[in-house]
Amino acid sequence: MTLFAPDSVELNRKLPLWYQVSQSLRASILGRPPEAPLRLPTEESLAEHYGVSVLTMRQALKELETEGLISRHRRRGTFIEPEARRGRPVRVLGSVDAIVAQQSGEDTTLLGHGPVPVPPELAEYFPGLREAVSFRRLRRDRTSGEPTNWAENLIHPEIAGRVAPDALRRMPMTKVLRDEAGVRISRITDTVEARLADPETARLLDVPLLSPILHYTGVTFDERGRAVDVARIHYRGDRFSFSVTVENISDVSDH
Structure with missing residues (x-):
């Protein structure tokens, strides 16, 4: 059991x-x-x-x-169900600069940081490690002051010492890793899915329990192919939508 x-x-x-x-x-x-x-x-x-x-x-x-x-x-x-390990992801191609731009533009409060056990569902990204370093942040709309999302980044221990917590109040984690910690980012994989707000998310985002949210998981890999950051971001469902633009679709058979 x-x-x-x-x-x-x-x-x-x-x-x-x-x-x-x-x-x-x-x-x-x-x-x-x-x-x-x-x-x-x-x-x-x-x-x-x-x-x-x-x-x-x-x-x-x-x-x-x-x-x-x-x-x-x-x-x-x-x-x-045999295919229940993970749903088929939607893959979006883009640049690191585009991702940094999407993460900017909000007021950020650092909720805390420190070592945590690697969750079982993320163990594949941290092989052989029992702990990663967690950085938790709450973002608010600069105009209304309303919470828009909260994020937890699990950072590889070898990299975490180069991440200054105060820097996360001024810039997103991707930019900190690239420009401050000196990580040579090779790729980032993104997955977005619909979920229901758990008690912690409902409290932080000021929404009713079990209300719909967008759950984002982003895995950042360095030039060695090692996962250095796994970001899990919970977005208020009434404040965000997910849009993908597909070009050169002449060969697409169904939609």
Whole structure:
């Protein structure tokens, strides 16, 4: 069972239990090792592990089924969908300068920084490392003062010592890495997906719990092909949209 759920789970009784359980299982499913079995434990076993009722567990599993992460079969059990490790990403080609420009133009508050355990779902980007250095920031619109997004960057320990926290109040992390820390950036991969606001995101962005947000993951690689930064940014759904321009589409067969 430890492949799919942490050994110890503390639930906040003031928040919907089904939501907390579904998010915990979701993270475990997406971060599971390739050799992990696809069959989940029974509803009763999972309910006992999380300390919730079977009815609550069924509601959590229903949420994961709606997302397409699992499938449930009568008498056979509940199974992780083989393609559930990660969705097919939308890839956008552009320059590092374009990404820096997109990250600029807002007031930034540094929420904190320091070493943290590497999350299981990001372990592939930090092979052999148990810890990375986290930098957390909250951005606000300069005109209205409203929060627009909050970001956490996980930086490779060898690079983190060259990142000055105060610099992040003046410029985005990509620019700090390139211009201040001397990282020769070779590429950045971006993934954007829709999610529901968890308790921390709802508090920081001043939105209702479970309201829609845009979740961005950006992985920055240096010239050696090593991931030096994994950025996870949570955008308010009512303040941002995602636009992609595709050129030379004469060979595209469907849309």
